[in-house]
Every structure is written in structure tokens, then in C-alpha cells.
Amino acid sequence: MAQHDARIGKRYAQALFGTAQRYDVVQAVEADLDAIVGLMAKDKAFKDFLLAPYTSREEKVKIIERIFSDRVTALTMQVLRVMLEKRREGEIDAVYTEFVNLRRAATKTIHVAVSSAEALDDKQKKALIAKIEKTAGKKVEADFSVEPALIGGIKVAYENFVLDGSLKGGLARLRDSLKHDLLKQF
Amino acid sequence: MATENNSRKLTGGEIGVKTALMIFGLILIALGYFVYGESWTTPEMFAGLGLDLSKVIVNVGFFLLFIQVINIYFYTPLREAIEERNQELETTFSEAETLKTTMAQMRSDYERRLAQTEAEAREQIQAQIKEAQQLRQTLMAEAGEKADELVKKANQEIEAEKARVMGDLRLGVVNLTLAATEKLLGENVDSAKNRRLVEEFIDKIEVKA
Numbered sequence: 002m003a004q005h006d007a008r009i010g011k012r013y014a015q016a017l018f019g020t021a022q023r024y025d026v027v028q029a030v031e032a033d034l035d036a037i038v039g040l041m042a043k044d045k046a047f048k049d050f051l052l053a054p055y056t057s058r059e060e061k062v063k064i065i066e067r068i069f070s071d072r073v074t075a076l077t078m079q080v081l082r083v084m085l086e087k088r089r090e091g092e093i094d095a096v097y098t099e100f101v102n103l104r105r106a107a108t109k110t111i112h113v114a115v116s117s118a119e120a121l122d123d124k125q126k127k128a129l130i131a132k133i134e135k136t137a138g139k140k141v142e143a144d145f146s147v148e149p150a151l152i153g154g155i156k157v158a159y160e161n162f163v164l165d166g167s168l169k170g171g172l173a174r175l176r177d178s179l180k181h182d183l184l185k186q187f
Numbered sequence: 188m189a190t191e192n193n194s195r196k197l198t199g200g201e202i203g204v205k206t207a208l209m210i211f212g213l214i215l216i217a218l219g220y221f222v223y224g225e226s227w228t229t230p231e232m233f234a235g236l237g238l239d240l241s242k243v244i245v246n247v248g249f250f251l252l253f254i255q256v257i258n259i260y261f262y263t264p265l266r267e268a269i270e271e272r273n274q275e276l277e278t279t280f281s282e283a284e285t286l287k288t289t290m291a292q293m294r295s296d297y298e299r300r301l302a303q304t305e306a307e308a309r310e311q312i313q314a315q316i317k318e319a320q321q322l323r324q325t326l327m328a329e330a331g332e333k334a335d336e337l338v339k340k341a342n343q344e345i346e347a348e349k350a351r352v353m354g355d356l357r358l359g360v361v362n363l364t365l366a367a368t369e370k371l372l373g374e375n376v377d378s379a380k381n382r383r384l385v386e387e388f389i390d391k392i393e394v395k396a
Binding site for chain 1: 203236261350351357361362365368369372373376380381382384385387388389390391392393394395
């Protein structure tokens with residue numbers, strides 16, 4: 002089995018994204034990849050089959066075509082076929098991740114991960130996204146999750162930054178500040 | 188040896204006088220014998236005394252001879268012995284004096300040397316005492332400095348330990364307080380409060396991409 006190499010996934014993703022842009026099927030290809038990656042994450046048998054070194058390339062291609070040929074775009078299918086033939090099926094995750102990054106860069110979109118102590122309602126979500134889009138000047142893709150350990154408030158993480166408005170974060174900052182003050186006394 | 192050297196020798200004049208007296212004595216003895224029985228040897232003037240002049244002459248001759256014999260065989264050796272003895276005594280006294288002088292000199296030398304030695308010893312003792320006192324002062328000073336340093340170090344360690352313990356204590360208090368606060372917040376934050384927190388955060392948030 003070929004070793005995972007981020008550069009390989011990146012090259013496949015760049016080629017795929019360029020072609021998808023040319024044919025204006027970026028969203029469809031991304032949705033296809035999302036579905037395939039999701040299936041790999043959910044279905045262990047499918048993942049084992051896809052990554053099994055003892056299954057022949059032809060057999061993998063035949064089965065993948067049977068499963069996905071009428072469910073994904075031709076471009077996605079073509080990429081899958083090439084990757085299987087080249088024994089690069091282990092890079093599908095990396096290709097998807099890099100494809101999404103390229104798409105976000107191309108559409109000036111930032112991804113934010115929002116954690117909250119309680120589930121946010123739609124109004125709150127929209128207000129949050131609108132505020133972020135307004136201050137960042139970019140489109141926003143947000144993933145929302147519930148994290149009861151935050152006690153209250155929300156936490157927004159994007160790129161390499163974290164904006165922590167949770168009570169847990171506030172207490173942590175207070176603890177750090179007090180520790181800092183204590184250390185300064187010595 | 189000293190006796191021989193110091194014995195007085197008779198001079199030629201003395202020997203002559205003695206010899207002459209002895210000869211004169213012998214002559215008088217001989218003369219007395221020759222004139223013994225002569226009538227003039229018994230003059231009338233001495234008849235009352237019973238004296239015979241020839242006997243007187245003989246006795247005078249014997250006396251002179253006897254005196255010289257005594258002088259030669261008794262008095263002279265005795266005198267020489269006495270002189271020798273005196274000489275020995277003088278020599279002895281002289282030697283004693285010399286020895287006494289030598290002894291006094293030696294004693295003086297000894298006392299001088301003793302005094303000198305005592306002075307040197309005293310100086311050395313004083314020097315040693317001074318050195319010992321300086322050493323003592325140096326050691327005392329060093330010991331004092333060391334003790335001060337140890338006390339200072341101990342105080343610093345105590346202060347550091349105290350500060351560390353206080354820090355740990357304060358940190359413990361902070362952790363406990365924050366844990367209690369977290370628990371209280373967890374129990375007291377309801378949906379309404381949470382909503383308010385979210386809204387406040389949304390109002391304040393600024394994302395710089």
C-alpha cells in the first residue's frame with residue numbers, strides 16, 4: 002500500500018479543482034467527494050474494501066463504478082478511477098480536504114467551527130455568520146457543535162485563531178491571569 | 188714543678204757567709220781544744236762564775252757549726268717547704284682567682300646569653316602571640332562572615348520557601364475558587380443567560396481574516 006503523502010493529495014486536488022472550475026462543477030464534485038468520504042467514515046466494510054491491498058485494481062474500479070457511476074459526476078468518477086488505478090485510494094480524504102480548501106480560497110470563504118454550550122437557534126446562527134462575514138469581509142462556512150463543558154457562551158475557531166466567548170474560556174483566562182499575577186510576585 | 192721553679196736559691200754571698208761561719212766554728216772548736224787546760228782560759232774574773240774560756244770558745248764554735256748545720260739540714264728545707272707551700276697556695280689562690288674570674292666571666296656570659304635568649308624568646312613569644320591573635324581575628328572574621336552568609340542564605344531559602352508555599356497556597360485557593368465558580372456557574376446558567384451570553388458575544392465579535 003502506498004504511503005500517504007500530502008503533496009500527492011494536493012496535486013490530485015489541484016488538478017481536479019482546475020478541471021471542475023473549467024466545467025463549472027465545483028459544487029457537484031465537492032458534494033461527491035463529501036459523500037464518498039462520509040461513506041468511508043460511516044461504513045467500515047466499504048473503507049476496508051477500498052483500502053485493501055489484496056483486492057485488484059480492476060476489481061476495485063469495477064465495483065466503484067457500479068456503486069457511484071450513476072450517483073456522482075463524470076469528473077468525480079474519472080478521478081476515482083485514476084486514483085484506483087494508480088493505487089492512490091488512500092489519498093481520497095486528502096484530496097477532499099485540499100479540494101475544499103481550494104474552493105474556499107477561490108470563493109474567498111473562511112471556515113469557522115462554532116462550539117456552544119447549548120444548541121444555537123437559526124436566528125443566532127444567522128446573526129453570528131452575518132457578523133463574521135461583515136467583520137472578515139469574506140463568506141463564511143460554519144460548522145456548529147454543542148459542547149456542554151463550555152458551561153455558557155460560544156467559541157469560534159477559524160484558521161489559526163480562536164475567539165472564546167464561553168464561560169469555561171473566561172474562567173481559564175481568569176485562572177491564567179491570576180497565575181501570572183502570582184508568578185510576578187516571586 | 189712550680190715548687191722547683193719558685194724555690195729560692197742561695198746566693199753566692201750567702202753560701203760564702205755560711206761556709207765562713209762553719210769554718211769559723213770549726214776553728215773555734217779546734218782552738219778551744221788547743222787552749223783547753225791553759226791557765227789563761229780560766230782568769231780570775233770568771234773564777235767566781237766557774238767559766239772556762241776554752242769551753243766557751245768550743246761552745247761558740249759548736250754553736251756556730253750547729254746553727255749552720257741546722258740551717259743547712261733543717262731550716263733551709265723547712266723554709267723551702269714553707270715557701271713551696273706558700274707558692275703552691277699562691278698558685279692555688281691564683282688559679283682559684285683565675286677560675287673565679289673565668290667563672291664570673293662565664294657567668295656573665297651565661298647571664299648575658301640567658302638574657303639575650305630570654306629576650307629573643309620573649310620577642311618570639313610576642314611575635315607568635317601577635318600572629319596567633321591576628322590569625323584568631325582573621326579566623327573570627329572569616330567565621331563571622333561565613334556565619335552571616337549562612338544566616339543570609341538560610342533566610343533567603345526560608346523566604347523563598349515561604350514564597351513558594353504562599354504561591355502554592357494562593358494557586359490552590361485560585362484553583363479551588365475557580366472550580367467552585369465553575370460548578371456554581373454550571374448550576375446557575377440557564378438557557379436565558381446562555382442566550383444573553385451568545386448575543387453579547389455576537390455583538391462584540393470581530394473576525395480579521
